[in-house]
Amino acid sequence: MPLVDLIGIHKSFGTNPVLRGIDLSVHEGQVVALIGRSGSGKSTLLRTINGLEHIDDGVISVDGEKIDARDTDLRALRLKVGMVFQQFNLFPHLTAAENVMLAPKVVKKAPQAELRALAVEMLEKVGLGDRLDHYPDQLSGGQQQRVAIARSLAMRPRVLLCDEVTSALDPELVAEVLAVVRKLADDGMTLIMVTHEMRFAREVCDQLVFMHQGRIHESGPPEQVFSAPQTEELRQFLGGIG
Amino acid sequence: MAYQFDFSSLSGYGDLLAKGAGLTVSLTVVGGLAGVAIGIAGAWARSRPVPVLAPVVAAYVEVIRNTPFLVQLFFLFFGLPALGIKLGEFQAAALAMVVNLGAYSTEIIRAGVQSIPRGQIEAAMSLAMTPLQIFRHVVLIPALKKIWPALSSQVVIVMLGSSVCSQIAAEELTFAANFIQSRNFRAFEVYFVVTALYLALSILLRWLLSRLGQALFERRRHG
Amino acid sequence: MVEFAFSDIVWNLLLALRWTALLSVVAFIGGGAVGLLVLLARLSSRRWLRRLTRGYIEVFQGTPLLMQLFLTFFGLSLVGLDVPAWLAAGLALTLFTSAFLAEIWRGCVEAVPRGQWEASSSLALTYLEQMRWVILPQALRLAVAPTIGFSVQVVKGTAVTSIIGFVELTKAGTMITNATFQPFLVYGLVALFYFLLCFPLSLCAKSLERKFHAAR
Numbered sequence: 089m090p091l092v093d094l095i096g097i098h099k100s101f102g103t104n105p106v107l108r109g110i111d112l113s114v115h116e117g118q119v120v121a122l123i124g125r126s127g128s129g130k131s132t133l134l135r136t137i138n139g140l141e142h143i144d145d146g147v148i149s150v151d152g153e154k155i156d157a158r159d160t161d162l163r164a165l166r167l168k169v170g171m172v173f174q175q176f177n178l179f180p181h182l183t184a185a186e187n188v189m190l191a192p193k194v195v196k197k198a199p200q201a202e203l204r205a206l207a208v209e210m211l212e213k214v215g216l217g218d219r220l221d222h223y224p225d226q227l228s229g230g231q232q233q234r235v236a237i238a239r240s241l242a243m244r245p246r247v248l249l250c251d252e253v254t255s256a257l258d259p260e261l262v263a264e265v266l267a268v269v270r271k272l273a274d275d276g277m278t279l280i281m282v283t284h285e286m287r288f289a290r291e292v293c294d295q296l297v298f299m300h301q302g303r304i305h306e307s308g309p310p311e312q313v314f315s316a317p318q319t320e321e322l323r324q325f326l327g328g329i330g
Numbered sequence: 331m332a333y334q335f336d337f338s339s340l341s342g343y344g345d346l347l348a349k350g351a352g353l354t355v356s357l358t359v360v361g362g363l364a365g366v367a368i369g370i371a372g373a374w375a376r377s378r379p380v381p382v383l384a385p386v387v388a389a390y391v392e393v394i395r396n397t398p399f400l401v402q403l404f405f406l407f408f409g410l411p412a413l414g415i416k417l418g419e420f421q422a423a424a425l426a427m428v429v430n431l432g433a434y435s436t437e438i439i440r441a442g443v444q445s446i447p448r449g450q451i452e453a454a455m456s457l458a459m460t461p462l463q464i465f466r467h468v469v470l471i472p473a474l475k476k477i478w479p480a481l482s483s484q485v486v487i488v489m490l491g492s493s494v495c496s497q498i499a500a501e502e503l504t505f506a507a508n509f510i511q512s513r514n515f516r517a518f519e520v521y522f523v524v525t526a527l528y529l530a531l532s533i534l535l536r537w538l539l540s541r542l543g544q545a546l547f548e549r550r551r552h553g
Numbered sequence: 554m555v556e557f558a559f560s561d562i563v564w565n566l567l568l569a570l571r572w573t574a575l576l577s578v579v580a581f582i583g584g585g586a587v588g589l590l591v592l593l594a595r596l597s598s599r600r601w602l603r604r605l606t607r608g609y610i611e612v613f614q615g616t617p618l619l620m621q622l623f624l625t626f627f628g629l630s631l632v633g634l635d636v637p638a639w640l641a642a643g644l645a646l647t648l649f650t651s652a653f654l655a656e657i658w659r660g661c662v663e664a665v666p667r668g669q670w671e672a673s674s675s676l677a678l679t680y681l682e683q684m685r686w687v688i689l690p691q692a693l694r695l696a697v698a699p700t701i702g703f704s705v706q707v708v709k710g711t712a713v714t715s716i717i718g719f720v721e722l723t724k725a726g727t728m729i730t731n732a733t734f735q736p737f738l739v740y741g742l743v744a745l746f747y748f749l750l751c752f753p754l755s756l757c758a759k760s761l762e763r764k765f766h767a768a769r
């Protein structure tokens with residue numbers, strides 16, 4: 089049984105249909121990359137999976153937790169799904185460790201004694217064991233994004249969503265963040281990510297999903313998608329990005 | 331027994347209320363126009379490093395902004411005769427509003443002036459425009475456009491503040507209310523109705539000012 | 554007629570100044586507490602509650618403080634009580650302050666970037682938890698300067714309570730003027746005392762605002 093199962097997801101902004109019937113299954117430990125043109129609905133799809141966008145129709149199930157268009161209580165879903173944003177969205181008034189500890193403390197009511205250890209463990213995992221008490225504005229973009237990843241991991245999500253996590257970074261900082269994501273993948277984390285880093289996607293992903301005009305246009309293992317695109321749109325897309 | 335509201339006791343006082351509202355509007359128009367004019371002049375004075383003028387304007391702004399309007403009004407109406415300056419009720423009320431709004435609008439417009447990018451002023455300077463020409467043609471309009479919402483709010487605040495002018499017997503809306511309730515002994519009903527009138531006036535004034543802002547600033551876009 | 558020395562005038566005004574200060578503090582603290590509730594209602598997900606509080610704020614911002622005072626004063630006496638002026642003054646100013654502070658604070662809450670809401674909801678925080686731990690701490694920083702700035706309006710607003718007979722600084726000024734026939738001097742002093750209360754608050758608000766802008 090798939091860990092994440094999307095069935096017939098529809099979503100419009102006003103009269104603009106952005107997701108037009110998405111079906112997607114992701115199994116435990118799988119790494120899936122969403123690719124496609126700007127405006128094809130990648131971010132929107134990702135954001136529906138943890139309820140940041142309300143869906144108009146369809147069913148989302150994550151680890152047995154089922155959500156449809158009528159549901160308004162999304163807390164159970166969000167407990168299973170972590171998310172990392174393009175713009176980091178760290179809490180600027182909290183230190184790196186406090187950013188990591190906040191949700192475990194508030195949501196999971198973890199005991200004080202365990203919290204600090206958890207923060208240390210998570211920040212060490214992303215290579216920032218020496219930046220515990222720094223505030224976000226004292227960190228580089230790459231470091232901030234790694235704190236954001238640690239913050240999500242601290243909730244022990246079953247699946248982690250990553251929306252262009254390196255797009256806001258200076259080129260020289262991209263590698264350190266990708267290295268962390270790669271390590272997560274190697275450790276068996278289930279990942280769904282939107283990315284424009286095609287080489288990275290090719291190396292790390294089990295499945296590549298090409299979105300076009302709100303639908304999944306083509307998908308498959310990266311070698312197949314890259315070397316033998318079945319549709320003209322995908323060929324154009326791959327050609328366009330060189 | 332529960333209190334019986336009686337709004338009918340207000341009938342027959344319509345003319346009085348209308349007259350009062352008329353005077354409130356007159357005070358607001360005078361205060362608004364002259365106050366904003368002073369504000370423009372004040373912002374101009376403060377934008378230049380003139381030795382005496384700039385600090386004097388700064389002091390004026392701070393004194394007015396840090397004392398109650400009611401006290402300013404009493405000072406002008408009761409205090410100035412000691413210097414041989416005797417003002418009528420309407421004159422004193424209008425003057426107090428002008429002085430008050432003048433200070434606030436100086437500060438508001440100054441903030442707008444400061445937001446104009448330095449490069450535009452330098453461009454005008456390099457075209458050999460005088461400081462006054464630069465202020466008039468390059469700085470003022472975009473500055474006013476920028477702070478128009480804040481300035482409009484301040485005009486509404488001053489209009490509402492004019493309510494205390496009843497205390498020097500200027501016959502504006504609140505004065506009319508005081509008069510009526512002294513006759514019909516229905517204080518709550520009278521003030522309730524007059525409060526609603528003020529609310530309507532402030533909504534109307536806000537709407538008019540935003541239309542005025544559009545007329546003044548939007549049309550210029552295409553010349 | 555009683556002879557008033559200059560020092561008597563100053564002393565009597567200072568005595569009255571205590572009431573101005575006390576009323577200001579009460580209105581500011583009470584208004585802050587009520588304002589916080591109004592703010593939460595204003596930001597609520599329930600539409601009728603948002604509308605209701607928007608109306609509340611509109612009414613207090615769109616009518617004269619003097620009318621609010623009269624309505625409180627005469628409204629309370631309708632319920633049958635013989636209302637002391639200080640009670641009506643304190644209540645009216647508290648409500649007035651709550652409406653303005655709620656609106657100021659709403660602006661600060663809305664200035665917190667959307668990403669902060671998204672990040673905290675994706676961490677499964679509830680609305681109240683988001684407010685408590687993520688949004689309000691940031692909004693609070695933004696709110697300090699304008700809140701102190703508004704305290705100046707509260708202090709000045711207390712002058713209006715003289716009209717319903719609360720003996721604070723302005724009322725004392727009027728009473729002393731009636732006894733001494735020296736309005737120029739007395740109202741000048743009254744203005745000076747208000748200035749001494751308000752100007753430090755204004756300066757503080759301004760410097761905090763500058764500091765905040767520099768920090769960004």
Ligand SMILES: Nc1ncnc2c1ncn2[C@@H]1O[C@H](COP(=O)(O)OP(=O)(O)OP(=O)(O)O)[C@@H](O)[C@H]1O
Nearest residue numbers: 101102104106124125126127128129130131132133
């Ligand atoms: N909050 C919103 N309100 C209205 N329209 C929106 C909103 N968010 C996204 N859209 C629209 O939905 C469409 C898909 O947007 P989405 O962000 O999912 O695209 P994307 O594939 O992530 O693109 P990009 O590569 O630029 O990030 C776009 O046309 C966008 O304008």
Ligand SMILES: [Mg+2]
Nearest residue numbers: 130131132282
């Ligand atoms: Mg996107």
